[in-house]
Amino acid sequence: MNIFEIYLKKINLVLSKNKEKLGLKDFNNYKNITIETPPSDFDFDLSCNAALVLAKLNKINPTLLSKKIKDLLLSNLKDFKEIEIAGPGFLNIRFSNEALISNINSIIENRNSFGAKKTNKSFNIEFVSANPTGPMHVGHCRGAIYGDVLSNLLKFNGNSVTKEYYINDYGKQIQGFVKSVFLRIRELKYGEKFIQKDDLYPGAYIIDIAKNIIKKNKNVKYENFEESFEALKKESLNFSMDLIKSDLNNLGIKHDKFFSETKIVENKLVEKSISHLKKKKYVVEGYLEPPKGEKDKNWKKIKRLIFKSTKFGDDTDRAMQKNDGSWTYFANDVAYHLDKINRNYDCLINILGADHTGYIKRISAAVKALSENKVELQCKVCQLVKLFKKGKPFKMSKRAGEFISVQDLLNEVDKDSIRFMLLNRSNDVEIDFDFDKILEKSKDNPVYYVQYSFARISSLFRSLNLDLNDKVVLKKDKFKLNDFEIKILRKIFEWPKIIEISSSKFEPHRIPYYLYELATLFHSYWSKGNQDPKYKFIKDGKIKNIETYIIITLVAIVVQRGMNILGVSLPERM
RNA sequence: GCGUUCGUAGCUCAACUGGAUAGAGCGCCUGACUUCGGAUCAGGAGGUUGAGGGUUCAAAUCCUUCCGGGCGCACCA
Numbered sequence: 001m002n003i004f005e006i007y008l009k010k011i012n013l014v015l016s017k018n019k020e021k022l023g024l025k026d027f028n029n030y031k032n033i034t035i036e037t038p039p040s041d042f043d044f045d046l047s048c049n050a051a052l053v054l055a056k057l058n059k060i061n062p063t064l065l066s067k068k069i070k071d072l073l074l075s076n077l078k079d080f081k082e083i084e085i086a087g088p089g090f091l092n093i094r095f096s097n098e099a100l101i102s103n104i105n106s107i108i109e110n111r112n113s114f115g116a117k118k119t120n121k122s123f124n125i126e127f128v129s130a131n132p133t134g135p136m137h138v139g140h141c142r143g144a145i146y147g148d149v150l151s152n153l154l155k156f157n158g159n160s161v162t163k164e165y166y167i168n169d170y171g172k173q174i175q176g177f178v179k180s181v182f183l184r185i186r187e188l189k190y191g192e193k194f195i196q197k198d199d200l201y202p203g204a205y206i207i208d209i210a211k212n213i214i215k216k217n218k219n220v221k222y223e224n225f226e227e228s229f230e231a232l233k234k235e236s237l238n239f240s241m242d243l244i245k246s247d248l249n250n251l252g253i254k255h256d257k258f259f260s261e262t263k264i265v266e267n268k269l270v271e272k273s274i275s276h277l278k279k280k281k282y283v284v285e286g287y288l289e290p291p292k293g294e295k296d297k298n299w300k301k302i303k304r305l306i307f308k309s310t311k312f313g314d315d316t317d318r319a320m321q322k323n324d325g326s327w328t329y330f331a332n333d334v335a336y337h338l339d340k341i342n343r344n345y346d347c348l349i350n351i352l353g354a355d356h357t358g359y360i361k362r363i364s365a366a367v368k369a370l371s372e373n374k375v376e377l378q379c380k381v382c383q384l385v386k387l388f389k390k391g392k393p394f395k396m397s398k399r400a401g402e403f404i405s406v407q408d409l410l411n412e413v414d415k416d417s418i419r420f421m422l423l424n425r426s427n428d429v430e431i432d433f434d435f436d437k438i439l440e441k442s443k444d445n446p447v448y449y450v451q452y453s454f455a456r457i458s459s460l461f462r463s464l465n466l467d468l469n470d471k472v473v474l475k476k477d478k479f480k481l482n483d484f485e486i487k488i489l490r491k492i493f494e495w496p497k498i499i500e501i502s503s504s505k506f507e508p509h510r511i512p513y514y515l516y517e518l519a520t521l522f523h524s525y526w527s528k529g530n531q532d533p534k535y536k537f538i539k540d541g542k543i544k545n546i547e548t549y550i551i552i553t554l555v556a557i558v559v560q561r562g563m564n565i566l567g568v569s570l571p572e573r574m
Numbered sequence: 575g576c577g578u579u580c581g582u583a584g585c586u587c588a589a590c591u592g593g594a595u596a597g598a599g600c601g602c603c604u605g606a607c608u609u610c611g612g613a614u615c616a617g618g619a620g621g622u623u624g625a626g627g628g629u630u631c632a633a634a635u636c637c638u639u640c641c642g643g644g645c646g647c648a649c650c651a
Binding site for chain 1: 579
């Protein structure tokens with residue numbers, strides 16, 4: 001139930017029925033008409049720009065038109081008690097008591113789904129997909145939490161969502177990773193000193209993995225790397241994926257499906273997708289242009305299979321084969337996306353870090369080519385988290401063994417703070433993340449402010465012996481809200497709109513902002529009671545009146561829904 | 575050089591995707607608890623929305639030219 005939508009429809013209907021009366025010829029473009037909450041210094045429930053939009057289209061005076069529309073709406077819609085014309089022709093509207101009561105009751109009736117915008121589609125969200133060469137570092141957190149919340153949000157709207165993790169367990173990095181494990185095993189078993197080289201991972205976790213593998217395979221000698229490779233790869237990957245899964249779990253994230261790149265190669269999915277694309281002439285044998293950036297002496301002009309991604313808006317065609325003829329990472333990824341397409345989702349979502357922005361055009365092109373434009377692929381980019389240590393920029397590298405892990409972070413700050421902090425901003429701005437300041441900052445993390453509002457309500461209900469889930473129905477004709485309650489109610493009315501924008505734009509950062517604002521209104525009301533007893537919620541040991549009871553219940557409902565979507569806990573006591 | 579993205583208060587960020595006097599937090603200043611939880615509240619100072627031009631009733635938002643930062647630019651993943 002989104003009252004802005006409901007009343008927009010009602011108003012549009014009245015206007016179109018009376019267009020001659022209003023002197024409107026052009027009424028086609030009324031989609032620009034919007035309903036919003038007026039700025040807070042206006043004491044009205046709704047604000048509509050109909051007169052401004054229509055006056056422009058029909059070249060008539062907006063003030064005159066707004067007066068006509070005002071009279072028309074008041075005589076046709078009994079939900080409206082009062083309309084005032086403001087500024088250049090905005091219509092500021094106040095609800096009748098009957099309308100307020102019925103709007104409130106319908107929220108209470110649908111409390112579990114209040115705000116949901118039912119769309120019933122099926123989504124696949126691929127996110128995190130960190131290389132399985134070690135535990136997660138803090139840079140992965142943002143995309144991980146963003147993807148998780150996006151998934152919660154889409155589910156709240158009645159969609160089915162598969163959260164998927166693509167395991168990059170194929171290629172050079174894995175070779176280096178497995179080799180590192182192998183050398184650590186040799187070190188532990190035979191005392192051969194581990195010597196750091198470029199392609200090796202020095203991190204201490206490799207030693208743990210090596211120890212575990214030795215324990216499990218007491219009789220294996222690990223003499224020859226090539227011979228040990230397959231078995232060792234499998235075991236090492238299991239250990240590092242366990243590390244990653246436990247990190248994710250500690251952040252409150254659980255994927256539904258893990259998809260292995262190695263399987264793509266083993267099951268010849270690349271060949272399948274390429275023959276698919278060859279038939280349509282989207283993959284052909286040919287030559288690539290030299291790279292346009294810095295000149296590289298190693299570049300060679302070689303005949304290979306290329307994907308004609310320029311046909312779908314990419315800047316250049318893309319290699320499917322490396323110089324040695326093996327498949328590129330991209331070729332594997334194309335095959336992976338064909339697999340996802342064949343699983344019949346309405347929409348695929350990829351969540352990427354900013355360092356992969358340049359990849360979007362080619363993979364979008366691939367999905368268009370593979371699905372004949374029928375499957376939607378949304379690539380959402382999370383800007384990087386810029387790390388600082390003691391005020392200085394800090395560059396992380398798993399290969400250098402220099403990084404801050406998710407676990408390091410979780411040892412200092414709780415999951416709820418991390419989630420709220422990272423969600424509390426649009427994903428296309430960079431975040432400065434100073435590890436040394438994070439503790440002191442986390443003390444005034446807004447998450448506590450929102451949680452505290454709920455704890456206060458819980459405490460209030462406890463002392464009154466009321467249950468938040470009790471059903472309250474408004475029947476009174478005399479229905480009077482005080483200033484604080486009316487402000488809160490108007491905020492509550494906005495909730496469905498926040499959900500709609502957040503989910504249609506994939507921008508969940510609006511939710512924490514909204515919840516903070518709602519909590520502010522509530523805290524303000526609460527504190528007023530300390531100053532002026534007539535604003536206290538409790539009178540003679542009972543809730544003051546039904547209006548107050550309802551408003552507080554509504555706050556609790558929305559805070560619960562919101563925090564649920566954010567994946568943040570909501571304790572009854574703090 | 576090309577692509578992409580950002581630039582809003584001292585700092586970190588919002589702004590319902592074109593709406594009204596651009597809003598919050600932190601920091602700074604002044605105030606408020608013997609009983610519904612002070613992890614709170616009330617108030618103050620702080621702005622040429624990077625710069626110029628354009629589109630219109632209306633621009634932080636759209637177009638354009640600059641300036642500045644991030645990320646990417648064969649084969650790696």
